[in-house]
Amino acid sequence: MEDNTEMQAGKGSAIVSIYRKVPLILQICIGLLLGIILALVIPGDQVVVPLFGQMFIGALKGIAPILVFVLISSSIARRAKGQQTNIRPILFLYIIDMLLAAALAFAMSLIFPSTFPDLGAHAAEGAAPKSISQVLVSFITSAVDNPIHALANANYISILFWSVLAGIMFGAAGHETKIVLQDLADCVSGIVRIVIRFAPLGVMGLVFSACTKDGGFGNLLNYVHVLVVLVATMLLVAFVVNAIIVAIVTRKNPYPLIWTCVAESGLTAFFTRSSAANVPVNMELCKKLKLPESTYSISIPLGCTINMAGAAVTIIVMTMAAVATKGIQIDLFSGFVVCVVSVLAACGTSGVAGGSLMLIPLACSIFGIDNDTAMEVVGIGFIIGVLQDSSETALNSSTDVLLTAAACERQKRLGQEKAK
Numbered sequence: 001m002e003d004n005t006e007m008q009a010g011k012g013s014a015i016v017s018i019y020r021k022v023p024l025i026l027q028i029c030i031g032l033l034l035g036i037i038l039a040l041v042i043p044g045d046q047v048v049v050p051l052f053g054q055m056f057i058g059a060l061k062g063i064a065p066i067l068v069f070v071l072i073s074s075s076i077a078r079r080a081k082g083q084q085t086n087i088r089p090i091l092f093l094y095i096i097d098m099l100l101a102a103a104l105a106f107a108m109s110l111i112f113p114s115t116f117p118d119l120g121a122h123a124a125e126g127a128a129p130k131s132i133s134q135v136l137v138s139f140i141t142s143a144v145d146n147p148i149h150a151l152a153n154a155n156y157i158s159i160l161f162w163s164v165l166a167g168i169m170f171g172a173a174g175h176e177t178k179i180v181l182q183d184l185a186d187c188v189s190g191i192v193r194i195v196i197r198f199a200p201l202g203v204m205g206l207v208f209s210a211c212t213k214d215g216g217f218g219n220l221l222n223y224v225h226v227l228v229v230l231v232a233t234m235l236l237v238a239f240v241v242n243a244i245i246v247a248i249v250t251r252k253n254p255y256p257l258i259w260t261c262v263a264e265s266g267l268t269a270f271f272t273r274s275s276a277a278n279v280p281v282n283m284e285l286c287k288k289l290k291l292p293e294s295t296y297s298i299s300i301p302l303g304c305t306i307n308m309a310g311a312a313v314t315i316i317v318m319t320m321a322a323v324a325t326k327g328i329q330i331d332l333f334s335g336f337v338v339c340v341v342s343v344l345a346a347c348g349t350s351g352v353a354g355g356s357l358m359l360i361p362l363a364c365s366i367f368g369i370d371n372d373t374a375m376e377v378v379g380i381g382f383i384i385g386v387l388q389d390s391s392e393t394a395l396n397s398s399t400d401v402l403l404t405a406a407a408c409e410r411q412k413r414l415g416q417e418k419a420k
Helices: 001-023 024-041 049-076 087-110 132-143 147-152 156-170 174-196 199-212 216-252 255-272 279-288 293-306 309-326 332-348 355-365 372-383 383-419
Strands: none
Touching: 001 216, 001 332, 024 199, 024 255, 049 147, 049 156, 049 174, 049 199, 049 255, 049 293, 087 216, 087 279, 087 293, 087 309, 087 332, 087 383, 132 156, 147 156, 156 174, 174 216, 174 279, 174 309, 199 255, 216 255, 216 309, 216 332, 255 279, 255 309, 279 383, 309 332, 309 355, 309 372, 309 383, 332 355, 372 383
């Protein structure tokens, strides 16, 4: 009896060992294929398979706010005086990347204009901001939200604010307190690693839901043109614009780093459709890339809040489609204004699925498009969100790691040159 138990335990250990040797990206691809196959053979009202996706997203969203708070506060508390964090160069790269993405989206919209033939058929509910001042006021008031409420509701602007203050205050604490903070950060990071190991099952459930809910991908056929422009622009940003930026900053071939970020961060973000939920994944990737924790523990959650190149692309392409549908004449100055506005608005986009769509009316107002029509465009955005929002989130999230790694590589190169 004991021999059988030991044999079964040995087989279980062997299976676990084999499972761990399979790269996570391959496991996720297998989960993706299983999700599609199950969607074809199992009725859409099945509840068990989608439950895996719901649990995975729920776990990521649940642990991400806590992870961000403890990592940032611990990192700042343990930061020695004069220690480099590289945050300024990363912020600069974030802004440049968003501006270039917005300009590219505007150019693509002019070259390949899209229209909404049935504009008026899809109204969307919800209040949209009507001015930049409203966006900025909302940003500031969100920052001073109750910290407990912020953690419970994943208000990352507020979490960043309070974690920075807590880190500064803990910096004056004793060495033992800082060790406790580090142990807490390690504990939460360990929980995140456990959750991420279940990503293949989560992706399987998410793909199953996407293929079986509300007509699945069939609803995309009515808006193929605008969807192609959106996705093509985001791909150009990911593999051309980002490549140029990284090549200039690092003076190296950018594509190995880009592929790593897209495969290990972008793919997961594509299915979670939430920059906030993908924060733990990005933290783990930064650790794998051996980036300084003092840098990425701040830049990644900060990027989740303000680095939204994909959101800027969505806002401009959807707005320009509405402009083309209405037959409104535009000029380069209007294009410049809408690019700047889209970047500023994108910085206030929430890190949740569909967060950028509610800022479309703000950009539409520049061209005199009424709010009712603009909200109809938002409604169309939710229809194509199966691919649009997934692609947007993948670009946003993978770029956070990419630009952080590029800035760290630049700092490392400058240090080596200075040493010589």
